[in-house]
Amino acid sequence: MAETLIQFGILGCAEVARKVSRAITLAPNATLYAVGSRSLEKATRFATANGFPPSAKIYGSYEAVLDDPNVDAVYMPLPTSLHLKWAVLAAEKEKHVLLEKPAALNVAELDQILEACESNGVQFMDGSMWLHHPRTAKMKEFLSDPQRFGQLKSVQSCFTFLADSDFLENDIRVKPDLDALGVLGDVGWYCIGAILFAADYELPKSVIALPGTVFNKAGVLTSCGASLIWEDGKVATFNCSFEANLTMNVTVIGTKGTLQVHDFVIPFKEDSVSFSAGIESWFNELVTGWRTMPSEHVVTTNLPQDALMVREFSGLVADIKRNGSKPEQKWPTISRKTQLVLDAVKAALERGL
Template sequence: MAETPVRFAILGCADIAQKLSRAINLSPNSTLYAVGSRSFDKAKKFAAENGFPPSAKIYGSYEAVLDDPDVDAVYIPLPTSLHVRWALLAAEKKKHLLLEKPVALNVAEFDQIIEACEVNGLQFMDGTMWMHHPRTAMMKEILSDTQRFGHLKTVHSFVSWAGDDDFLKNNIRVKQDLDGLGALGDAGWYCIRSILWACDFELPNTVIALRGPVLSEAGVILACGSSLQWEDGKTATFHCSFLSNVAMDIIAFGTKGSLYVHDFVIPYLEKSASFSAASTNGYTEIVTGRFALPFEHVVTTDLPQEVCMVREFSSLVKSIKECGSKPESEWPSISRKTQLVLDAVKVSIERGFEPVQVGA
């Protein structure tokens, strides 16, 4: 008997929804079932251009999508300011939720979303795709190997891309009323997630925003950075920007080793990704070089990372639907911790770069 796929609906026709439409099509356990927009014609055009089957439902409102009883899960790529409204309604309508990052404007909003999902027995996951790449699991194995890497001491993360004049004036991500978190919410989300990931999702005690953030005329963050400190002495820094050339780096140092990756958000190649790692080494006798060079690891995958994400989310949804399983709590917990740190950085900027304790 053929496997019953998870029936996905997409709310809105954002650019990132094109990538997720492809991922849903490529995932072996999901199908594009419906799309909704505030304009029926826009939704129809989006479906035609993005591989929706002829049987797909086209709706001229988000409410109509959520009222469809055959929709199993919704992907919401709407501006961050709209997340809490539409995520709450999706949960009320018993739709499992794949939500774009940042998940909310603040953790208080996100807590409303998670409570609604928990009350209704629904799976939640955010759209941080790189978490699902097999390279990520291999890198984690190295970070966890105390014989090769030792104990983590510091992490540095940098995510940026240079927006052109049109982006910096008109993109949703620089509109105070739509995505007021700016570069911190977009590029900074990846930085914070990578640091928490390296630290086994242990929250830092203190966050201090770095001086010199760049703000737009509307007060939206275009570039900023922060330092993070843990009680056991671990430290981390990050910088995120809409003003610098493309960079997506993680560097982690342990007591015995180091790890380097330069394309962690979007791999240079879709089906092959690499990173470098080094164990304890030293200098040649007269310090003309090092005698143990970093080793490059190459990880191949048949499925792009966004497809891996959809496949994992769909598997969790199917387990709930068909086996009565409980939703996996790890994913909302990770999202919440990321949002907590993001909130603390924003508060530190607003308070003149004062240290801010990270809440639980």
Template sequence: MATDPPAPAPVRFGIVGCANIARKVSRAILHSPNSTIVAVGSRSAAKAAAFAAENGFYDAVLDDPDVDAVYIPLPTSLHRLWAVAAAQRGKHVLLEKPVALSAAELDEILAACESSRVQYIDATMWMHHPRTAEMEAFLADQRRFGRLQAIHSIFSYNCGGQDFLENDIRVKPDLDALGDAGWYCIRASLWAVNYRLPKTVTALKDAELNEAGEI
């Protein structure tokens, strides 16, 4: 009598960093039938403990032998360091967007993953969503949509005033340098035209800057 093959063991995730986006992704991991979370790491033990208490798991580090894959929601400037470190320890890498500060940094990450024979994937949720494939098919049908000639893109935050301008990582040039916000406009625009580079780009001038010279 034939029997069904055993279900594959769940992928055991560790999370490096306790950014707000990690709360959403952690819930998705736990709701998935083939993944779970076994470790959370943070620069601050208190922050990691609070995150773990809210989400039902505990603090750990990259060297945890129970971790198969690492989700990295750190500021962009820290991605290369921790993604390479994870790959070198034999962990699969799920890397939050934008994945790196430059193409050269991404090349280092991909080389480390290839060398260690581990999987790399970016955590660009909307790019992997079925709705995006439907939008792509719609844009490709010029009889319905016409020829795309211009893109007007805006991304903004309800920043909450001066505290955001002084303390949020998105306005810290050594951490993120607005990559998190600007990335959405750039990625969506390039996606819409099959990654052909634009002929003209226009941005608003006279932006409000903080003391670090960031918007």
């Protein structure tokens, strides 16, 4: 049976929407159907620059996209402060919601979004692309193997990049009225998500802010970190920053094994990636070398991870449309747990001021 083609509308013309527009084009079960911006001219320029088909609908408002009966799902790369309004409205108009991260300013807002999606029977997913790469599933296999990895003891996660002066002054991610979570919401979301992934989404019992928190002139976070602690004693630490060289590392340490990946958010290559796994590593005599060197595990894919995300989302939407299935709860559950920890980190950072 032929795949159901899901028709996407895009709300907003942010830079990340260029990437997801391409992903929708590459996904075999999705198509670019409409784009809406606050001006028709901007939407037209975006559609022309990003390969929208000639038949695509171009709208000068977000409402027009949501009012189009042929739009099955919407991708929203809007500032976080606008997520509550537009995601709820999309759900009420029975459009499935692919929402850029961070999902909301806080878990109270996210709960309203998720309630609207659930009550209207639409699928929700946030835009954490790395979760959909086959490497992620392979890493989970290793972390779940008691013979190779053992029991989880600690996680370290880091996502930083060196923003230029224009970004630090003018980007929406440093504007308190648009993205008040700053670096914590933008790249910290990934760090927290990676830690929860490694911990099989068990929530920590406490959060401690690390020193060195940095705010810009408007009071928005540009660099921060925290430690998370669980009841059983395992710990995790993360750092995120707009003020340091590009780094996207995760290290997961168990009693028997160690996993390391250096490009977990955006792979160095789209078609071939790897992670390192060390099992019962130890030194040789006189500490002259390793008895067992960590091994590299290569994972290949025919589609980039953003297209894999769109394919996964569109498949869930198609199942709802075609078979009357219930929305998959895995993805909203992951988003909510990530948001809960993000809220706790933010509170810890504020207590430390």
